[in-house]
Amino acid sequence: MTTVRIPAGWPATEEQARAVQDRLRAQVVLDEPGPPPGTGHVTGVDVAYDDERDVVAAAAVVLDAATLEVVAQATAVGRISFPYVPGLLAFREIPTVLAALDALPCPPGLVVCDGYGLAHPRRFGLAGHLGVLTGLPTIGVAKNPFTFTYADPATPRGSTSPLLADTEEVGRALRTRDAVKPVFVSVGHRVTLDNACAHTLVLTPKYRLPETTRRADALCRKALREAAAPRKPLADRAAADPTRSWGRTLFERQSDPVTWAGRVLRAAALGQRRTPEIEAALEFAGDRDRWSHGREVFELVRRGWADEEQFTPEQRIVFRLAELVGKVAHNEAGPPPFFDHHAGWQIGPLAWRLAAAADPAVRDRIAVALGERPPEPLDG
DNA sequence: GCGACAG
DNA sequence: ATCTTGTCGC
Numbered sequence A: 001m002t003t004v005r006i007p008a009g010w011p012a013t014e015e016q017a018r019a020v021q022d023r024l025r026a027q028v029v030l031d032e033p034g035p036p037p038g039t040g041h042v043t044g045v046d047v048a049y050d051d052e053r054d055v056v057a058a059a060a061v062v063l064d065a066a067t068l069e070v071v072a073q074a075t076a077v078g079r080i081s082f083p084y085v086p087g088l089l090a091f092r093e094i095p096t097v098l099a100a101l102d103a104l105p106c107p108p109g110l111v112v113c114d115g116y117g118l119a120h121p122r123r124f125g126l127a128g129h130l131g132v133l134t135g136l137p138t139i140g141v142a143k144n145p146f147t148f149t150y151a152d153p154a155t156p157r158g159s160t161s162p163l164l165a166d167t168e169e170v171g172r173a174l175r176t177r178d179a180v181k182p183v184f185v186s187v188g189h190r191v192t193l194d195n196a197c198a199h200t201l202v203l204t205p206k207y208r209l210p211e212t213t214r215r216a217d218a219l220c221r222k223a224l225r226e227a228a229a230p231r232k233p234l235a236d237r238a239a240a241d242p243t244r245s246w247g248r249t250l251f252e253r254q255s256d257p258v259t260w261a262g263r264v265l266r267a268a269a270l271g272q273r274r275t276p277e278i279e280a281a282l283e284f285a286g287d288r289d290r291w292s293h294g295r296e297v298f299e300l301v302r303r304g305w306a307d308e309e310q311f312t313p314e315q316r317i318v319f320r321l322a323e324l325v326g327k328v329a330h331n332e333a334g335p336p337p338f339f340d341h342h343a344g345w346q347i348g349p350l351a352w353r354l355a356a357a358a359d360p361a362v363r364d365r366i367a368v369a370l371g372e373r374p375p376e377p378l379d380g
Numbered sequence B: 001g002c003g004a005c006a007g
Numbered sequence C: 001a002t003c004t005t006g007t008c009g010c
Helices: A014-027 A089-102 A126-134 A193-202 A211-227 A234-240 A243-253 A257-269 A276-285 A288-304 A313-333 A343-357 A360-370
Strands: A002-004 A041-050 A055-064 A070-079 A110-113 A138-142 A160-165 A168-174 A183-189
Touching (some): A002 A089, A041 A089, A089 A126, A110 A193, A126 A183, A168 A193, A257 A288, A257 A313, A276 A288, A288 A313
Parallel strands (some): A041 A110
Antiparallel strands (some): A138 A183, A160 A168, A168 A183
């Protein structure tokens, strides 16, 4: 497995990313038929994320197009290079996908992407982007219609209907299993739409999604599991950390957990350098109307301390508290899926770790914000 | 102006 | 994409 760095000059803003798309899309080749279905190699690529740990894992799995047996596979891990923005997915996935493709011991043949090619607001989705950067023939097979419209294809497998941006056919809804929701096929690079659909049908003898996608999905999840630091079971951590049960009961006694978390954060941040992320979290905790956006606050704070090395241990604790404010608020008022409900339990122990190392005035202030002190002096 | 919106 | 419990089906 290879490790990826974010490429130099990689777009940092949405505006830059859109400019890159506008520049590169002229290089897409649409007038080649592409490899005949059922011959040579077909390669699936997919990506899995752990946003909390800022880890991304990609996989490329090469299948024999005739037998659908795995011929070769490779993975790569790296840091997340771009947030998820509809229309800019490629900037989040491509660096790691390229590394996985590079690590393959054989030519990939046709590359099947999890997403779109031509069917894209600027006609340059993930599959087209990957095709232009590698020169390989690519297609996109997506699970959802994005912003496009389509009529439901007829019931039997193999039926299609045009995927429309207004009246322009940008792809096709293709039924790969009888009476099951279609997939959405579009051209990436150097393949026609007819051929892309034919490939997709060859790749779906048993399931709705292409074997390439299924294999790559399973492999990148596994790579992600192995890349993320293995964690001890919950019970072990509870035994090793007596502050945990105190943190739990303290949190569960709060009738207004978000406001409480905000007070704790304010006390903890006192006297420390305030970053914009901390300011935002503090302001947020005081505004009940915004709690449903807790997840965004979490993500903002998480991005804010991406360069962990530049912060002191105390500042890192403040950042973690700010993240927890976002998590707790999201669990309290946001839509599912929720963060794990243990999140709030960490607030007390974390804040007290800071208090224990601080001077008596700060310690008192944190104790007041928490509402109590731990039953016995905690070290760490 | 606001929401929806591939993964 | 990710979080999640049970439930349905081959």
